[in-house]
Amino acid sequence: MSLSELLPTVSQLSHEDKLRLIHFLLLAVAEEEGCSLQPDEGSLGEDVLLQKLASTVAVVWSPQADDVAVQALSDLLVAAKEASNA
Numbered sequence: 001m002s003l004s005e006l007l008p009t010v011s012q013l014s015h016e017d018k019l020r021l022i023h024f025l026l027l028a029v030a031e032e033e034g035c036s037l038q039p040d041e042g043s044l045g046e047d048v049l050l051q052k053l054a055s056t057v058a059v060v061w062s063p064q065a066d067d068v069a070v071q072a073l074s075d076l077l078v079a080a081k082e083a084s085n086a
Helices: 003-011 015-032 045-055 067-085
Strands: none
Touching: none
């Protein structure tokens, strides 16, 4: 099933079910990345999850930090401005 097929169904979920879906997806993605966020037996689940999340490293890409992307965007803006002035 594709995302475009899934979104209408997700939008009809209750607030609580949307939060459950977010939780499910977070655990699934973490597992795919090799990080188990499932609480250990006998531990306080929420605290363990927060500690594991705090210890993970997130990589965020931004075109502002990429010189090639910045130049490409600048070139596109210049070309669009020239085309609108012509």
